[in-house]
Every structure is written in C-alpha cells, then in structure tokens.
Amino acid sequence: xxxxxxxxxxxxxxxxxxxxxxxxxxxxxxxxxxxxxxxxxxxxxxxxxxxxxxxxxxxxxxxxxxxxxxxxxxxxxxxxxxxxxxxxxxxxxxxxxxxxxxxxxxxxxxxxxxxxxxxxxxxxxxxxxxxxxxxxxxxxxxxxxxxxxxxxxxxxxxxxxxxxxxxxxxxxxxxxxxxxxxxxxxxxxxxxxxxxxxxxxxxxxxxxxxxxxxxxxxxxxxxxxxxxxxxxxxxxxxxxxxxxxxxxxxxxxxxxxxxxxxxxxxxxxxxxx
Amino acid sequence: xxxxxxxxxxxxxxxxxxxxxxxxxxxxxxxxxxxxxxxxxxxxxxxxxxxxxxxxxxxxxxxxxxxxxxxxxxxxxxxxxxxxxxxxxxxxxxxxxxxxxxxxxxxxxxxxxxxxxxxxxxxxxxxxxxxxxxxxxxxxxxxxxxxxxxxxxxxxxxxxxxxxxxxxxxxxxxxxxxxxxxxxxxxxxxxxxxxxxxxxxxxxxxxxxxxxxxxxxxxxxxxxxxxxxxxxxxxxxxxxxxxxxxxxxxxxxxxxxxxxxxxxxxxxxxxxxxxxxxxxxxxxxxxxx
Amino acid sequence: xxxxxxxxxxxxxxxxxxxxxxxxxxxxxxxxxxxxxxxxxxxxxxxxxxxxxxxxxxxxxxxxxxxxxxxxxxxxxxxxxxxxxxxxxxxxxxxxxxxxxxxxxxxxxxxxxxxxxxxxxxxxxxxxxxxxxxxxxxxxxxxxxxxxxxxxxxxxxxxxxxxxxxxxxxxxxxxxxxxxxxxxxxxxxxxxxxxxxxxxxxxxxxxxxxxxxxxxxxxxxxxxxxxxxxxxxxxxxxxxxxxxxxxxxxxxxxxxxxxxxxxxxxxxxxxxxxxxxxxxxxxxxxxxxxxxxxxxxxxxxxxxxxxxxxxxxxxxxxxxxxxxxxxxxxxxxxxxxxxxxxxxxxxxxxxxxxxxxxxxxxxxxxxxxxxxxxxxxxxxxxxxxxxxxxxxxxxxxxxxxxxxxxxxxxxxxxxxxxxxxxxxx
Numbered sequence: 006x007x008x009x010x011x012x013x014x015x016x017x018x019x020x021x022x023x024x025x026x027x028x029x030x031x032x033x034x035x036x037x038x039x040x041x042x043x044x045x046x047x048x049x050x051x052x053x054x055x056x057x058x059x060x061x062x063x064x065x066x067x068x069x070x071x072x073x074x075x076x077x078x079x080x081x082x083x084x085x086x087x088x089x090x091x092x093x094x095x096x097x098x099x100x101x102x103x104x105x106x107x108x109x110x111x112x113x114x115x116x117x118x119x120x121x122x123x124x125x126x127x128x129x130x131x132x133x134x135x136x137x138x139x140x141x142x143x144x145x146x147x148x149x150x151x152x153x154x155x156x157x158x159x160x161x162x163x164x165x166x167x168x169x170x171x172x173x174x175x176x177x178x179x180x181x182x183x184x185x186x187x188x189x190x191x192x193x194x195x196x197x198x199x200x201x202x203x204x205x206x207x208x209x210x211x212x213x214x215x216x217x218x219x220x221x222x223x224x225x226x227x228x229x230x231x232x233x234x235x236x237x238x239x240x241x242x243x244x245x246x247x248x249x250x251x252x253x254x255x256x257x258x259x260x261x262x263x264x265x266x267x268x269x270x271x272x273x274x275x276x277x278x
Numbered sequence: 279x280x281x282x283x284x285x286x287x288x289x290x291x292x293x294x295x296x297x298x299x300x301x302x303x304x305x306x307x308x309x310x311x312x313x314x315x316x317x318x319x320x321x322x323x324x325x326x327x328x329x330x331x332x333x334x335x336x337x338x339x340x341x342x343x344x345x346x347x348x349x350x351x352x353x354x355x356x357x358x359x360x361x362x363x364x365x366x367x368x369x370x371x372x373x374x375x376x377x378x379x380x381x382x383x384x385x386x387x388x389x390x391x392x393x394x395x396x397x398x399x400x401x402x403x404x405x406x407x408x409x410x411x412x413x414x415x416x417x418x419x420x421x422x423x424x425x426x427x428x429x430x431x432x433x434x435x436x437x438x439x440x441x442x443x444x445x446x447x448x449x450x451x452x453x454x455x456x457x458x459x460x461x462x463x464x465x466x467x468x469x470x471x472x473x474x475x476x477x478x479x480x481x482x483x484x485x486x487x488x489x490x491x492x493x494x495x496x497x498x499x500x501x502x503x504x505x506x507x508x509x510x511x512x513x514x515x516x517x518x519x520x521x522x523x524x525x526x527x528x529x530x531x532x533x534x535x536x537x538x539x540x541x542x543x544x545x546x547x548x549x550x551x552x553x554x555x556x557x558x559x560x561x562x563x564x565x566x567x
Numbered sequence: 568x569x570x571x572x573x574x575x576x577x578x579x580x581x582x583x584x585x586x587x588x589x590x591x592x593x594x595x596x597x598x599x600x601x602x603x604x605x606x607x608x609x610x611x612x613x614x615x616x617x618x619x620x621x622x623x624x625x626x627x628x629x630x631x632x633x634x635x636x637x638x639x640x641x642x643x644x645x646x647x648x649x650x651x652x653x654x655x656x657x658x659x660x661x662x663x664x665x666x667x668x669x670x671x672x673x674x675x676x677x678x679x680x681x682x683x684x685x686x687x688x689x690x691x692x693x694x695x696x697x698x699x700x701x702x703x704x705x706x707x708x709x710x711x712x713x714x715x716x717x718x719x720x721x722x723x724x725x726x727x728x729x730x731x732x733x734x735x736x737x738x739x740x741x742x743x744x745x746x747x748x749x750x751x752x753x754x755x756x757x758x759x760x761x762x763x764x765x766x767x768x769x770x771x772x773x774x775x776x777x778x779x780x781x782x783x784x785x786x787x788x789x790x791x792x793x794x795x796x797x798x799x800x801x802x803x804x805x806x807x808x809x810x811x812x813x814x815x816x817x818x819x820x821x822x823x824x825x826x827x828x829x830x831x832x833x834x835x836x837x838x839x840x841x842x843x844x845x846x847x848x849x850x851x852x853x854x855x856x857x858x859x860x861x862x863x864x865x866x867x868x869x870x871x872x873x874x875x876x877x878x879x880x881x882x883x884x885x886x887x888x889x890x891x892x893x894x895x896x897x898x899x900x901x902x903x904x905x906x907x908x909x910x911x912x913x914x915x916x917x918x919x920x921x922x923x924x925x926x927x928x929x930x931x932x933x934x935x936x937x938x939x940x941x942x943x944x945x946x947x948x949x950x951x952x953x954x955x956x957x958x959x960x961x962x963x964x965x966x967x968x969x970x971x972x973x974x975x976x977x978x979x980x981x982x983x984x985x986x987x988x989x990x991x992x
Contacts, residue, residue, distance in 0.1 A: 011473055015367040016374070022364075023381045026441065028407050029396040030384065036399075045825035045848040049399050050410040089292035096289040108294065110558045115297045117550035118304070119502040119523040122543035125536075126303035128645025137651055149296040154498070156293045161491050181285050195453045202386075203446070203495065210389040212505065217642040220596055220653075221627035232391055232632035236603030238840040238906070239847070240821035242395070244603070249392040256387035261380060264449055318644060318670035332980075338956070398759060402822075403814040404831065426816040428963050512761050515816045516960030531641040533949035533981075534666050 037061070037246035044242045057243070064248035067234060071227035075209060076255065077140055078226055082147040083205045087197055089148075090155025091163075095185055097156070098163040099171045109160070115153040124213065131218050138220045146218065147208045154207070155200050162196025163189065198267045202260065209256055227252050304547060310540035318534050329541035338517050339542075342525045345432055346549070349500040349521065352436045353443075358492050360440075361447020362485075365455050366477050368448070379452075383445035390442075394509025397438040401425045425511055428518045435510055435519050443499065447492045454488030455481060494557065501550055522546050594625045595884045597873075598656035600639060602630040605843045609905035613708075616897055617888060624884060629653065647672045652876040654885035658705060659869055660696040661944020662951075665989065667874065673704040674875045676889055680706075683893040688911045692936030693870060696944065699989050705874035706892045709907040712927045713766060713838040713939045714773070714867035716859050717824070717845075722751055722833045730859045734774035734803060737834075737861060741810035744833045754807060755832035756815040756962075757823025764958035765941045765951065767836055768804060770861060775800040778865050778937050785945035786990050787983035791975035798971065805965045815962070827856060838868065842923060843906040858923050866927070866936045869943035870910060947986045953977035 032049050037060055039053040093112075097105055120127070127146060136142030166189070174184045190197065215226045222230075231252050234245040314325040333339050364382065368375045385393065400407045401424035409419040425431040462480060482489075504523045507513055513520035513528070520528075522542060530539030595617070601610045614626055631639045639657065646652060652672065658664050667673050680686055680703050686694055689707075697703050716737065718730055723740070726747035731737040741753035758764050773781040776796040783789050784797060791797055812832055815823060824841045826832035828850055835841070842852075850856050860866075873892055879885040891897050898909035899918060908919065908928040916928035938944065941951040957977065961970040978984070 012370055015370060019364075019367055019374075019378055023378060026381055026385070026444075028411075029393065029400055029438075029441070032396050032399050032407055033388075033392070042848040045821070045844075046829055047399075047402070047405050047822055047825060048410075049402070049405060049407050085292075092289040093293035096286055100286065102286060106558065108290070110554060111301070112293060112297055113554045113558055114547075114551050115300050117498050117501045117554060118300070118547060119504060119526075121504060121523055121527050122307055122540075122546060123300070123303040124641060125645045125648055126306045128651070129649035130299070130303070132646070132649035132651045149299055152293050152296045153300075157494070158491065161487075161494065165487055181289070199450065199491070202449075206386055210391075210505075212389070212391060213638075213641065216629070216631055216638070217645050220629050228389055228391070229630075229632060231389070233602035233630050235632070236606060237600045237632065238606050238843070239604040240819070240844060241603050245395075246392075249388065252389070253384075253387045253392075257380075257384060260383050260387060264379060264383060267449060267453060316669065318666055318672075398817055398819075402817045406817070423814055424817070426814040428960075431816070510759075511816065512759060513956070514758060514761050514959045515963055517956050527641070528952060531638075531644065532952040534640075535949055 033246050033249055036243055037250055039243050041241060041243055045240075060243050060247040061251065064234060064244050065251055067244075068227055068230055068248055068251055070222050071225055071230040072252070072255070074140075074224050075226040075228070078143050078147065078224075079205060079209045082144045082151070082208050083201055085144075085148045086151045086155035086204045086208075087159070087200045090152045090157075090200065091159040091190075091193075091197060092185065093152075093156045094158075094160035094163050095189060096181075098160050098166070099168060112153045112156055116157050120150050121213065124217065127214065128217050137218060138224055140224050142218055143215070143224065143226070146214060147211070151204045151207055155204055158200035158203065159193070159196050162193050162199070166192070195267050198263045202263055205259060206256060304543075307540045307543040307547075310536055311544045313537065315535065315537040318536060320536070325537070329537040330544075333538055333541045333545070338520070338525065341517055342520050342522050345519065345521050346500065348432055349436060349439075349503065350497065352433065353439055353500055354493055354496045357440050357443050357447050357496055358489065360444050361492060362451050362482065362489075363477070364444070364448045365451035366473075366481065368452060369455055379445075379448070382448050385442040386445050388442070390505030391509050393438060393442055394506050397434075397441075398425070398510050400438075401434055425519070426515065428515045431511060431515060432519045435506065438510070439499070439503065439506060443496060446495065450488045450492050451485060454485035458484055490560075497553060501546070501553070522549075593623060593881070593884075594627050595621070595881055595888065596627045596629070596653040597888070598629045598631055598639060598643065598653050600631050600657060602632050604847075605904055605906060606840075609901050609903075612900040612904055613888075613891070613897055616891060616900070620891075621884065621887065647876075650878065652878050652880070654879040654881050655873045655876060655888055658872050658874050659942055659944050660693070660705075660707065660872055661938055661990070662947040662986070663942075663944035664697070664705060664872065664874065665699060665944070666948055668699055668704055672877055674877045674879075675702045675704055676706065676875050676886070677703055679886065679890045679893065683890065685893050685911075688913055690866070690910075690912075690931055690936045692866075692938060693910060695990070696938050697872065700992065705872040706889050707870035707872040707910045708892045708898065709902050709905055710868055710870050710910050710927070710931055711838050711840060711907045712860075712866060712868040712931070713942075714770065714860055714862070714865065715839055715923070716834055716836055716861050717827060717841065717856055718834040718859070719827045719830060719832075720853075720855065720857050722748065722830060726833075730857055731834075732859050732861055732863050734771070734861065738803075738806060738810075740834070741807065745810055748833075751830065752812040752826070752832045753810040753834060755812045755823045755826045755835040757818035757820045758815045758959050758962065759817060759819045759822075761955035761959045762941050763820055763823075763837075764962060765946075765954055766838075766939065767807070768954070768958055769867065769940045770836060771800040771804040771807075772797075773865060773867060773937065774862055775803055778935050781937055782945065782990075785940045786987035787950070787978045788987070788991070791971055791978055798967070801967045801971055804961070805967050808962060808965045811962070816959070839908075839923065839927060840906050842921065852921055852923065860926075860930070864934060866930045866934045867939055868931075868936075869938050947981060947983050949981040950977055950983045953981070 036044055038056045040057055043053055097109055131137055131142045131146060136145065171184060174188065210228060212228045212232065216229045219225045231248050234248045235241055311329050312325060314321050314323045403409055403423050403426055409422055412419050425434045502523060503521055507519055507521055507524045511519045513524055523546065526539050526542035529535050529542060599610060601607055631642050643656060693707055697705060723730060726744045728740045728743045731740045744751060744753040756763065772784050780796055789797060820837065821844055824835050824837055824844060827835050828848060845856060873889055875885055875889055895911060895913050898911050899914045902909050908924050908931060912932045916925040919925050919928065940946045946954060957970055957973045
C-alpha cells in the first residue's frame with residue numbers, strides 16, 4: 006500500500022540522485038581513456054573512439070612508487086592519529102580534571118586551522134630535526150597535524166557513553182587501559198572508523214607538504230605525482246584522469262571495508278547499551 | 279571521576295604535545311603579523327598593527343570573509359539535510375543499500391585537485407556535462423554560465439564540495455538512525471504518521487549526536503577549504519570565489535607579503551576560535567552530568 | 568591481529584628513521600615544474616649532458632607541479648628559510664628573481680657570465696632584466712615568445728580576413744569574423760588560471776604606446792590615473808571584450824587554445840608553448856593554424872632561468888649546471904624538445920623544424936626585446952597578483968574607469984615605482 010509506493014518512489018529518487026552523483030565520475034573515466042586530441046575537443050559527454058588503456062599503463066608507471074610511499078606514510082599515520090587521539094578523547098570525556106574544558110577547547114580550535122598558515126614553520130621544524138625527505142618526517146608531521154581531529158571525533162562519540170559505566174568498571178578494579186580495550190573500543194567502533202576515514206582522506210589527499218618536505222621520488226607520496234601527470238605546459242588531462250582513478254582505488258577500498266564495519270559495528274555497539 | 283595523574287599524562291600526552299607544537303608554530307604567525315617584512319625577508323622590526331590595518335582596508339578581505347560565511351551556511355546545511363534524507367531512504371532498503379552507499383561515498387576518495395578539474399568540466403558552459411545534458415533535454419543554456427558568472431560562481435563551487443561530502447553525512451546518519459530503537463519508528467508508523475513527519479519530528483530530534491558530528495566536521499572542512507578553490511577557479515572570476523586560507527596563501531607566496539599573510543592567518547585563528555566557543559560550551563555542558 | 572598491526576607500524580617507522588641515518592651519496596638537488604611530456608624530455612636532455620660530465624652523481628629533481636610559480640615559491644620559501652636550499656631551481660627574471668635576491672637567497676654568477684662571454688651572445692633585454700646593480704645571479708636557458716597570435720586559417724579565409732599584425736587589424740578582424748560567422752568567437756581566452764588576462768593587457772600596452780611606454784607602464788613609472796596613453800590602452804582592451812570567448816573563466820589555457828581546432832574560436836593570443844600542444848592534438852602548422860606576431864617589430868616573451876642558491880649543498884655541481892646552461896649544445900638540445908628558442912644567438916634558426924620558431928629565433932636576434940608583465944617579471948609579484956584579479960574582474964564588465972582606479976590603487980599600495988628602480992638604473 007502506501008509503504009510500497011514510498012519504497013518505489015524512494016528507489017526512483019535514489020536512482021536519479023545516484024546518476025547525478027556519478028556524472029563527474031563519468032567525466033573522469035571517460036577522459037581517462039581518450040587520446041589527448043579527443044580530450045582537446047572538450048566534448049565531455051561524448052564517448053571515446055577507441056579505449057586507450059595504455060593511458061592507465063603510463064599513469065601507473067609514473068605513480069607506482071608514489072602509491073607505495075603513500076601507503077607507507079598514510080596507513081601508520083592514520084592509525085597513530087586515531088589510536089593516540091582516542092586515548093586522549095577517552096580521558097577527556099571520562100575523567101574530570103580542572104583544565105579539561107580548556108584543553109578540549111584548544112584542541113578543537115587546532116582542528117579548525119588550515120595548516121597552510123604554518124607551512125614555513127613546519128618546513129623549518131622538519132628541517133631542523135633533519136627529517137627532510139624521510140618517511141618518518143612526513144609521518145610525524147601528519148600525525149601532529151591530524152591528531153587533534155582524531156581526538157575530536159572520537160571524543161564526540163565517547164561523549165555518548167555514560168560515565169556510570171566507567172565508574173562501575175573502575176570499582177570492579179578495571180584499569181583504564183583495559184576498559185579502553187575491552188569495553189570502549191568495541192562499543193565505539195563507528196566513532197573510531199569515522200575518525201579513521203576522515204583522517205585517512207586528509208593525509209592521503211594532502212599535496213603541499215608532500216612536496217615541500219620531500220626531494221625526489223624516494224619518499225614522495227602519490228598526490229604530487231598525480232598533479233605532475235598533467236604537465237605544466239602540455240596538458241595531458243587524459244593521463245592525469247587515468248592516474249586519478251588509480252589513486253582513488255586505495256581510499257575506495259578502505260571506505261568499502263570500513264563502512265561495512267561501521268554499519269555492523271553500530272548494531273553491536275548500541276545493543277550493548 | 280578522578281584517576282591517577284599518571285594515566286592522565288600518558289593518555290593526553292600525544293595530543294597535548296602535538297597541539298602544543300602547532301600553537302608554537304602559530305606563534306611564528308603571530309610574531310610575523312606584528313613585524314615588518316620586506317617581501318620575503320623578515321626584519322623582525324615591530325610594526326604595530328599596520329599589517330592588520332592594511333588587511334582590513336582591503337575590499338578583497340571583506341569579500342573573502344563574506345565568502346567564508348556563504349560557505350558555512352550553504353555547505354553545512356544542505357549537506358547535512360541531504361545526508362539525513364538519504365540515510366532515511368536507505369533505511370528501507372536492504373541489499374541495494376550497499377551499492378548506493380558506495381556511489382555517494384566514492385567522491386570522498388577523490389582528491390580536490392581532481393574534483394576541481396572535474397567540476398570545471400561539469401560547469402563548462404560550452405560543452406560541459408551539465409549544459410550538454412540540459413541541451414539534450416531541450417533546455418536553452420545560453421545564459422547558464424555557472425562558474426563563469428561572478429555572482430553564481432561561489433555557489434557552484436560550494437555545490438561541488440556538497441557533492442563530495444554528502445556521503446560522509448549519509449554514513450553518519452545511517453549509523454545514528456540504526457541506533458534508534460526500531461520500536462520508536464514502528465510506533466509512529468502504526469500511528470499513521472507520514473514519512474515526512476517521522477523523519478523530522480521523530481528521527482531528527484533523536485539523532486542530535488549525529489547532527490553534531492556532521493556539522494562539526496563540515497564546519498572544519500569549510501574553514502580549511504583551499505585545494506578546491508585553487509584548482510577550480512583560482513579564486514576567480516576576479517576574487518569572487520576566494521576564501522580566507524586561499525587569500526592568505528596568495529598573499530604570502532604570490533605577493534611575497536608575508537606580514538599581511540600572517541595577519542590573515544591570525545584572523546583565521548580568531549574566527550576559528552569564535553566558531554568553536556559555542557561548540558565547546560555545549561560539549562562541556564554534556565560532560566558535567 | 569592487533570599485535571601484528573602494531574609491529575608492522577613500528578617496523579615502518581624504523582625504516583623511515585633508518586633512511587635518515589644512512590650517509591648521503593653525492594647528489595644534485597634541483598626544483599622545477601616541467602613535469603610531463605615534451606617539457607620533461609627537454610630537461611632530461613640537460614640531465615643527460617650533466618650526468619655525462621658527472622657520473623656517479625644522483626640527480627634529485629623535485630618537480631613542483633602547478634601554479635607556474637606560486638607553488639614553487641611556497642615550497643621553496645620554507646626550505647630556504649629553514650636552511651635547506653636546493654642547488655638550483657627554476658626561476659624567471661625581473662621582479663620575480665629580485666624577490667629572491669632581496670631575501671638573500673641567491674649568490675652571484677658574474678664569474679660564469681664573464682668566462683663564457685654570455686652577455687655578448689644574447690639580446691640586451693635579458694641583460695637588462697637579469698642584471699641587478701651590476702650583479703647577475705642566474706643563467707637563462709630558453710626564450711619563450713608570448714606576442715604570438717595563433718589563428719584558424721580556414722575560418723579567417725572564409726571571413727575574408729587577413730591574419731592581423733597590428734592591434735587595429737586585430738580589432739577589425741574580430742569584427743569581420745563576428746559578422747561573417749556569428750557562431751564563432753573571434754578571440755579565445757582561458758582564465759581558469761587568471762594570469763592569461765595579463766597577456767592581453769601587455770599586448771594592448773605594447774601596441775598602443777610602443778615598447779618604451781610598455782616598460783614604463785608595467786614598472787609603474789607613469790601616472791595610471793591621468794596618463795592618456797594608458798587610458799587608450801585600457802579602452803582598446805575593453806573594445807576587444809565583446810569579441811572574446813565569454814566563458815573563459817572555466818577554461819584552462821590549453822582548453823581555450825583547443826577551441827581553435829574545433830572551430831569554436833578563430834584566434835588565440837598565447838605563448839609559443841602552445842605549439843607543442845597543437846602538434847600533439849593533430850593540428851598542422853600552416854595548414855590548420857597559422858601564427859602572426861603583434862606587433863611584428865618587437866619580440867616579447869620571457870625566459871626560464873636557473874639561479875645559484877646561496878648555501879647550495881653542492882656548490883660545485885650547482886655552478887657546473889649553471890655554466891652548462893650557457894653552452895650552445897645545452898641550449899640547443901633543451902629548446903628543440905621544449906618548444907622555445909635558445910637565448911644565445913650562436914645557435915642558428917635553421918635548427919628548428921618549424922617556421923614559427925625559426926622566426927622567433929631570428930626576431931630575438933635582431934628585434935627590440937621586452938619581457939612580459941607577469942611571467943617575465945616586469946610587474947612586481949604583489950602588483951602582478953593584484954592585476955590578475957583586477958583584469959579578470961574587468962573582463963566581466965569592461966568598466967575601464969574602475970579598472971584604472973584599482974590599478975592605480977594597487978600600484979600605489981605596492982609601491983611599484985620605487986620597487987622597480989633597479990630596472991631604470
């Protein structure tokens with residue numbers, strides 16, 4: 006009855022929206038298999054004459070090292086941001102102490118700041134620590150810049166936990182770290198995952214620091230290389246779009262996997278309440 | 279509740295040290311804003327507030343502030359709203375939901391340097407995708423200049439960010455809605471409530487937590503938006519799509535005016551703090567239960 | 568599972584740290600933004616020569632994509648400030664280079680210029696814009712000409728228009744094309760990157776007042792508000808606007824140029840690097856497209872240069888590179904791939920396969936030269952940055968008076984008259 010009609014309309018609406026949402030992706034895929042001449046014609050809707058898979062091969066060759074570097078840098082950095090950030094989020098929300106409000110305030114302000122405003126001091130810092138052009142240097146700076154966000158997001162999810170739970174556990178002789186590991190984390194999977202998704206995207210897609218703090222291809226992440234694919238005075242959009250598809254595979258995989266946990270983790274989490 | 283200080287220090291140390299380092303670096307901005315710079319060279323001579331005065335005098339600065347506010351309103355509200363609606367629509371589906379979810383989530387996997395180019399192609403008035411499709415449907419696209427039109431450009435840009443982040447709002451709300459007890463929704467259904475009413479009078483008030491996360495994250499994104507402006511329009515036409523972080527970047531690195539760039543940075547800091555105050559007030563209230 | 572994760576992370580971190588502790592081999596660090604295709608092949612030619620003379624040296628190139636400068640500077644500034652300079656980097660001339668010099672980031676290379684008798688082998692405009700108070704800090708490797716008007720031969724023929732060589736001819740051509748072919752836009756333009764709006768500005772200044780006026784205007788030696796010639800130049804720019812592709816804000820320089828191929832536009836004002844692009848997308852010179860120079864008695868363009876960074880970590884290698892760039896062989900090999908022409912006169916125009924570069928080389932050797940406003944560094948960075956905003960705004964409304972007002976305000980605010988003293992000394 007009314008419910009079936011609602012379901013039908015909602016599917017129709019979703020299909021239309023999905024089509025709109027996919028338009029730019031269509032442009033990306035379409036351009037990625039065209040020749041440079043075809044791209045120059047700028048008929049974005051039109052399909053290519055021949056499918057130039059060699060664009061992907063060319064792009065992949067250029068991106069290969071960068072992809073490894075990005076994985077090596079982004080994954081540990083994300084893990085550290087979420088893990089260390091959640092420890093702080095946990096303590097801030099579960100334990101009262103005099104300055105918690107102040108500390109929280111300044112942490113949140115720090116997440117709002119665009120890092121470009123401290124680009125020069127960052128380069129100075131990494132240069133002084135002699136961590137220029139190293140994995141460690143990039144991981145370090147990305148962690149410093151993104152831990153506040155990790156803390157903020159996890160704290161917001163932890164806020165929903167009743168402190169009574171923590172107090173009861175403490176009375177039972179449960180040490181904080183055990184509480185964190187055994188109770189908090191499993192229940193707050195969605196929070197940790199949201200944090201992981203956001204932080205991962207921030208670090209993986211970052212561009213300026215990736216150039217400023219590296220020299221040469223050894224540790225350079227994938228984003229600057231992607232930007233280079235177009236060329237400054239030659240405009241190879243097709244290769245760059247092929248590269249864009251390749252580069253987006255890793256985040257997409259992470260989204261697919263994580264959002265599964267997100268949705269299923271939720272069911273488990275909330276039912277524990 | 280109180281606990282041994284040792285745990286406190288251990289758990290808080292990483293974030294506090296990081297934030298500390300960030301603020302020390304901001305100190306550099308603060309000092310730079312109050313000194314004279316000759317292009318790229320620091321003279322470290324105290325200059326009072328002249329950089330700020332110069333900044334406030336620029337019409338460009340006020341256009342940027344206005345643009346940032348436009349972002350705050352027109353990015354956060356529609357994204358949150360559509361995320362909520364989509365989450366509600368998804369709630370009814372079972373298997374199809376996974377595919378749809380990835381379609382809306384995929385844009386987040388793309389870097390801004392890519393989406394900037396993609397949307398420039400979407401909005402291209404000549405043969406771009408939007409106008410080409412509209413023409414197929416018989417619409418006259420002569421006046422639809424999109425980002426070529428000075429007064430419409432910024433909304434076009436905000437829309438492309440909206441496109442990118444709806445997936446995130448969707449996922450957050452999906453989680454929040456599933457967390458609601460089914461009993462609540464069942465009861466409303468039996469009462470014969472229309473879907474509209476269920477969504478806005480029953481579900482929305484009870485996913486306040488999800489709304490909070492969503493709006494906070496989106497607000498953070500607005501303050502930091504940079505790559506998109508840079509790639510899509512370079513702040514143009516004129517300066518119609520410029521935002522504060524981009525202006526600060528242009529001043530420091532294109533105009534070689536580090537002093538004024540630092541002053542802009544300080545303004546960004548003040549605005550961020552101003553935005554956070556109501557948020558942290560609310561959060562504190564929640565803790566002191 | 569978690570233990571494995573943690574162990575894995577620790578291992579990765581350790582690897583990262585290890586990279587710091589290993590000793591550095593002999594290296595050469597260079598920043599540039601020639602990242603793909605022909606431009607990459609060009610700089611690879613230089614690397615080839617360099618590597619032959621310096622085997623065992625690892626070349627660390629840091630391509631800084633995008634921005635044609637701004638990004639380079641953002642990345643460089645942090646590195647230069649923190650004492651991590653590269654050995655050399657890609658720079659332009661004029662005020663762009665002066666910014667580095669004033670900040671104390673460059674070292675002089677007068678000895679290299681003297682040794683190779685460089686000054687006598689090049690057009691005097693390079694000397695004028697690379698010598699600051701008698702000192703030179705870099706060597707230019709290529710000369711890009713920017714006062715080229717590219718046109719679709721078929722469209723102009725159909726409209727009965729001769730390819731224009733002066734401003735008046737250009738305006739007349741626009742009018743004729745518009746009348747004969749209403750679907751075609753006479754003049755293409757792409758301002759997604761706003762800098763190209765200044766190229767047309769340069770052209771109007773140059774054709775209205777001549778090269779001396781042009782130099783005075785871009786260096787702020789005139790009174791923008793009252794100068795009649797300046798007003799006339801801006802009026803001339805405004806007169807072109809109705810014939811300019813209206814949606815230029817969405818087009819990049821290459822997309823705008825491609826409109827000539829598709830026949831949506833008739834003419835395009837752009838520098839010579841678009842030749843490589845046109846060839847790559849299948850256009851044939853003198854069949855599909857032709858080129859004229861406006862005005863034909865002036866060579867306008869800019870060069871890419873390699874300065875010597877102060878405190879360069881490998882000064883001997885840096886100096887070798889810079890001296891290498893003065894040689895005929897390096898200049899020839901680089902420019903053949905790059906699409907520009909050599910700075911030095913010794914390389915004959917006949918080495919270029921296409922007629923346009925042959926002409927560019929000949930003109931550079933014999934005509935009066937001027938450098939363009941933004942990339943060439945006639946404008947100071949702040950003024951040039953403002954001009955981009957002012958001119959893209961101007962393009963939307965053609966309001967000459969308000970544009971002049973804003974230009975004058977920017978010139979005053981940025982003190983460009985005094986900033987350009989070095990040029991007039």
